[in-house]
Amino acid sequence: MALSHTPINLTADENLEIERVAKMTSFESNEINAVEVDNVGFETVVSQRVLTIPEAKRGVYTPVELGIRITNNTQSFFYFSSNFYSLFPELIAPDGQVMQTGISCERLNPPIESDYVLVVPGETVTFSRDAFLFWIQNRKKKRDRKLTLNIPFPYQDIYSFCPLYPGLYQFRFKYRQSREGMEEYYHWIEPTVLQTILQNLWTGEVLTPLVEIRLVES
Numbered sequence: 001m002a003l004s005h006t007p008i009n010l011t012a013d014e015n016l017e018i019e020r021v022a023k024m025t026s027f028e029s030n031e032i033n034a035v036e037v038d039n040v041g042f043e044t045v046v047s048q049r050v051l052t053i054p055e056a057k058r059g060v061y062t063p064v065e066l067g068i069r070i071t072n073n074t075q076s077f078f079y080f081s082s083n084f085y086s087l088f089p090e091l092i093a094p095d096g097q098v099m100q101t102g103i104s105c106e107r108l109n110p111p112i113e114s115d116y117v118l119v120v121p122g123e124t125v126t127f128s129r130d131a132f133l134f135w136i137q138n139r140k141k142k143r144d145r146k147l148t149l150n151i152p153f154p155y156q157d158i159y160s161f162c163p164l165y166p167g168l169y170q171f172r173f174k175y176r177q178s179r180e181g182m183e184e185y186y187h188w189i190e191p192t193v194l195q196t197i198l199q200n201l202w203t204g205e206v207l208t209p210l211v212e213i214r215l216v217e218s
Helices: 012-021 191-199
Strands: 034-037 040-046 050-053 059-071 076-082 087-092 102-104 116-119 126-138 145-153 157-161 168-177 203-205 213-216
Touching: 034 157, 034 203, 040 168, 040 213, 050 059, 059 168, 076 168, 087 145, 116 126
Parallel strands: 050 213
Antiparallel strands: 034 040, 040 059, 059 126, 076 116, 087 168, 102 157, 126 145, 145 157, 168 203, 168 213
């Protein structure tokens, strides 16, 4: 599969960020993990399915890449978004319950032009996040620790899940994108660029298939 990441009018720094965020990786792949909506394929991708629970020590963690792979099987050019407002992770606990998602935002960080990636017909893009499993300590009760999965986005925006325990979890993303409010609130994007994105923006809401992730003690 080929990768297309062609936002328009990017600076060198923005290109480097897109290369980091929208990249092809050595994720485990299985067609069962893909769903197609209007000839656009969406796949849950996980770098490893078994995660060793790290020691409960400061600075010790287990890394894992979590992402969504999008394949444009249409005859049209579409923009897709990699930002915090378009990708919503979902984790299902071993008991089958959907876990509550913790959200941390240091400030309101509206989407920017480089968040939007143009995917040409027949090509694929992967948006991945460098997540990590670690123990978070209670500030007041230092002996109180909770195993946590953090999924950071740029600008210190973070999705998190806790407390976690050894067992079999299921993970997926909700991808959601609409044009609502873009012309009114996206004034920091040059108008002609914004119109190009709007005209070719893929809109809709998709739940990618669930992928199992097992947490094991070392």
